[in-house]
Amino acid sequence: MVDVVSSAEENVVAASASWAASPVSEEDSGAASSVPDKLDLFMQWMSQQMKEQLRQLRQEIRKQSL
Numbered sequence: 001m002v003d004v005v006s007s008a009e010e011n012v013v014a015a016s017a018s019w020a021a022s023p024v025s026e027e028d029s030g031a032a033s034s035v036p037d038k039l040d041l042f043m044q045w046m047s048q049q050m051k052e053q054l055r056q057l058r059q060e061i062r063k064q065s066l
Contacts, residue, residue: 011049
């Protein structure tokens with residue numbers, strides 16, 4: 001169980017770092033108004049990732065309790 005949790009945390013951290021390191025396109029570089037949009041998209045994506053990780057953890061717990 002602890003391995004599953006730490007693995008999930010590592011995946012989220014790695015994905016966050018990957019997204020944060022992605023280059024800014026030329027069309028976005030001059031558009032300060034796109035920053036809130038990108039932040040919103042990132043937050044939605046992160047929420048989906050965490051929900052998926054939670055679903056996987058619940059499945060693992062169910063398997064172990066059987």
